[in-house]
Amino acid sequence: MENDVKKIEIITDSVLQRRLVQAVDATGVSGYTIIKDVAGKGLKGDKDGHGISGGFKNFYMMLICNEIETKKVVEAVRPIISKYGGICIVSDAHWVIHN
């Protein structure tokens, strides 16, 4: 369907934000949403959000892409997530309003 899209969600270390944004920008996608200072727990330990070094904080990035863009973004972030840890999820979505 015309309104079917892919939703990409990426969660990784706050200190990696600049690198990840650069990698995503290089794919040519038109936009994304970032939530800074996200807390949680995962394979790399407890990210409780405390401290000002960024070492115990994550950030969250969400992108809405078509099939081709999705492949580009996933391949761009794969080396970063593989090296430093984090998670990248792709799910089917359906947009209803987009202005």
Place this chain on the structure above:
Amino acid sequence: MNLDQLLHNFFAPPVPFFFIGLFAVLAKSDLEIPGQISKFISLYLLMAIGFKGGVELHESGITGQVIAVLLISIVMAIVIPLYSFFILRRRLDVPNAAALAASFGSVSAVTFITASNILESAGIKFGGEMMAAMALMESPSIIIGVILYRKLSKHDENDKSHHMDMKELMRESFLNGSIVVLMGSLLVGLISNEHGMEIMKPFTGDIFKGMLSFFLLDMGVVAGRRIGAIKEAGFFLIGFGILMPLINAALGILLSLLLNLDQGNSFMLTVLFASASYIAVPAAMRIAIPDANPGIYVPVALAITFPFNIIAGLPLYYWVIQSIHA
């Protein structure tokens, strides 16, 4: 100043707020300082201390002793992580030993600022070059840690994923936000001198102790939350986190004597050598040494060495230096 007076100064604000923060965590209080406020206050403290340092440096001028202090600071920022690394290698693998060694080669700005406040309360001056020394000591250990990791860790030399662009690392190490604010405000202080001091006084002077109190409250909370990790660290790392500042402080006192520094400068140089970074270095290590575990290198510097220095180290170093100069 005798020991009673020292303790009196020590337990006047801002230091007791550190214990309030620590207590809040241990008592399971819901006290929490929003991260952006902590970030703002840390930048404020660096700006205020950098500015004062610049003004004082203008007054003292760039003397031979100032240059000697700056050079010795850089040398120690290279040497401390080297011997720390080989001590840590007895129990830790290369990535964790390199990351922790880098933390100890760098400095804790909060410990430094707390020490400066103790001197101020005692009416003892110290030179603006100490702020420049703090800025210069932030980064070399990051480079040393990464070199040790690359040279000594067992990984495939062809595996490019272990290689981070050195130029990028240098830029991130030497131009991180803290250093830019500290050096920038030092420069502004140096140029604007007493006139600038007059303009900035309400910001850099009047509210300084209150802001430092608030920041130490937050540091108490942050350190308290990492205390649980001490149990996992084991006796070796606890011992390292306490003995290493003492060894580095002894070296600082010795070098201060060789450089013929006065009491205030000796104390500040000693504090620089004895402290460990838990802000700038961990952020750099997370990127440069991804195999190292932040759950090891952050708590040792933050939950062992930092409280040790605040509670016991600073009064001890002060007392020793005062006895030498008496």
